[in-house]
Amino acid sequence: MSRSSHHERGDIGARFPKVDGAGKADGSGVYTDDLAFPRMLHAKLLRSPHAHARILNIDVSAAERLPGVIATLVGAEMPAKYGVIPWTHDEQALATDHVRFIGDEVACVAALDERTAEEALRLIRVDYEPLPALLSAEEALAHPEIKVNEKAKVGNITKEVKLEFGPVDEAIATAAAITRERYQYAGSTHAPIEPHCAVARVDGDGNLTVWSSTQIPHYVHRELARVLGLPPARVRVIQPLLGGAFGGKSDPFSLEFCVAKLALKTGRPVKILFTREEVFYAHRGRHPMAMDVTVALDAGGRISAVDNKILIDGGAYASFGLVTAYYAGQLLTGPYRFGTYRFDSKRMYTNKPPCGPKRGHGSVQPRFAFEVALDEAAEKLGIDPIEVRRRNFIGEDVETVNGQRITSNGFLKCLELVEQASGWKERHGKLGPGRGLGVAGSMYISGTAYPVYPNEMPQSGVLVKLDRSGRVAVFSGASDIGQGVNTLLCQIAAEELGCDPREVTVVAADTDLTPVDMGAYSSRVTFMNGLAAREACEKLARKLKAAASVRVGDEIELELGTVRGPRGSISFAEACQLAEAAEGAPLSATGGYRTQKLGGNYRGGTIGASPAYSFTAHVAEVEVDEETGIWKVTRIWAAHDCGKALNPTLVEGQIEGSVYMGAAEAQMEEMVYGKQGLLFGPSLLDYKIPTSLDTPLIDALIVESHDPNGPYGAKEAGEGPLHPAIPAIANAIHDACGIRLRELPFYPQRVLQLLQARVPGQERRTAC
Amino acid sequence: MSDSVLIRLFVNGEEHALAAPPQRTLLEALRYDLQLTGSKQGCDKGDCGACTVLVRERSATGRGEPILACITLAQDAQDLAIITIEGLATPAGLDPIQQAFADCGALQCGFCQPGMMLSARALLDRCERPSLPQIQDALSGNLCRCTGYTKIYEAIQVAAGLREPSSRAPVSSEKALPSDQVAYAVKELLP
């Protein structure tokens, strides 16, 4: 089949253009802030100026008297606590008596326009009693008597996990090479270009609709109903087009509750659009982690022990933090086989904006530490960095040391591709002063085995309806956050039903109209929603074939709008009509992703369990100016095993975006706070993110391992490829100038300090 | 609430008159008064480029140069001819830049794209066959958080007729043998 016809058909594996691409290209696509309703009010949030304080009194009376102000809102009007994880409901939409970071929400005003609302905020009087603030994980550990969040059972610990798999200390005692170092990972944030926005409207029957820039409409639906005390059947959540998320929109946020409550109070539509500064306070970004890592190799270069003690700075609320504490340990056990493994991970509450799930949730930080440590240990044994990774490859159809089941595994192929593409053999260790190559690998989940709240229902559902016009309508709860799941749904329909993918309507992420999907997090969407869609389409294809066979004979082929059989062919629409007549009712079918029992047989063994794991290898190339410490990553080759690329263009996009974001964390991104807990420079000027001039050239290479359980063999692609970028860059800098970076970001002054501390002879790593 | 002034704007070939407070930015006027919501607000401070529009003197020809609508007062834009993303396509179809962005997968969330495409359009208007460094330079004021810029470069090169969209085929991995497995007892170190 020629390339173009394959692409036209838009079936599985085609580089089919995004179905919402034209709407995004011509400016007609509707994002949340593009919505406006008659009589709509604009609301603004008042935030705490203290990192830690008790609220003694809130007086909104002066604000209420300002002309143009329609309503005010304080925490006492909806005090119920919420949180994305049912075991850690620890935040309030507006604080009632305790604020926990500079930027914590305290009160809200709805007015005729934004400026008036803002003016009214200045008239609200809040009496605070300041409390001592704990601004680092170490401080939070040292001061259990100061309670950042009452949800912590012991001191300020959100969650501690300690697990040991096999005799770690014995393995360390007999190792041939050991590295034992401390690594520091800085906190960073998602910075989606679209700020958070929510709009609420109540109709005459008391039904509430909330449009929100969320990647988890289902959880927002649940929490809204609970906090507002409304029957869930009276609440509807709709996710319009979403302008980037990366995990930063996967918690319920204060603004969603506030617009809903104000709409109920005033009977008018209400909108809140966060300013860029407020997006930084909403945060939920990468957790700062301090990691004491030991990696032991035996004489053959095999990983005999890994030990990791992890201290996590969580910020003021738990968010997904319960999971973070587990992921930091549980997701490290591939693509290499660990002889033994132990981790002790502790997430602390601190008086800073809450951390949460940023792309590669919980596992990017330990991956950095481990991959650098592995390089260093291998160097002691004189083993090439790619060779040591190959030698420790865990294989396919195996169980990891912590009891996770790995099915397909294309990691060796990934290594091979980046080795070839980068010219590793000829160039590693030989590029001359100030230039180097580094490698790293990683593994990531394709969805977590279990939903956030325990239940027996499917984790993802799809309903497909066929019209007698031949139009296919796919109703799916999944959130397209730019990754392109709506396009994949059209491709799956085209593949199974033989319809024209351009004649598919996707109705998505609307809790009134679409079946439940848990949301766009943990890289679960393509895998779980894809399987659900395929199941629904398969059922309909059977009906179509059975009905059409009467006309065109058996052995039917469905292809791009035509139903072909031995006795001729009919159009897709005709087949739909025949099938509808045979059915005696409109044609539809549903499909679901049902939770599989997975994971290790111990407490916490199910966290980190996934129906399939993706694998990645990167080689990074850097240039370091040894006089100034200024360095540049010029190119990254990234090979990613996504099982099967349902749409290679979209997969490449995910790889490229991930590599960019990883390289950004290595280069420049850090949430920096002052002594009082004030976030420095909450703007896109001061919080640096890479422009086109700072981003390396990226070569995205797709590896297909055809997973037995994924839809058409597919696994995730959105988060895994971020991980190796950071350690690959660190390892490349070592190749270039012999220093080992163990603290992020790799600011030039850090590089320079290490360069100046070099001992003679350490200028270049020894080529192996 | 502040007193309003009368503001005339010439956008996408149409003349508009609106009453707004004097501090109304061009971006607010476009988005909220004229319902031209294709121009996006990412920061409202001149840092991200999402609000980029093209402007020229009314008497001049061509499409003009990119400016940031969020840090331009609507009042100060009255003598300009403004092109927003809604004005880039013609009844005949999308502009080649828009088509290439859609075809090449340069659009992920799409939020940066109106500004990105207008900057790209201005680049191709002044330089038909830009080099990669020229492209990188022209886009350096438009932040994108999704794409790593890679497919955006590709789309611009495709629109300029410098290359075909990427078509690299995925590589299949061979079945890999499982390594030997040892099962250990798990120790839960916490009560």
Ligand code: FES
């Ligand atoms: S909105 Fe960011 S530069 Fe104008």
Ligand code: FES
């Ligand atoms: S496509 Fe999402 S910010 Fe550029």
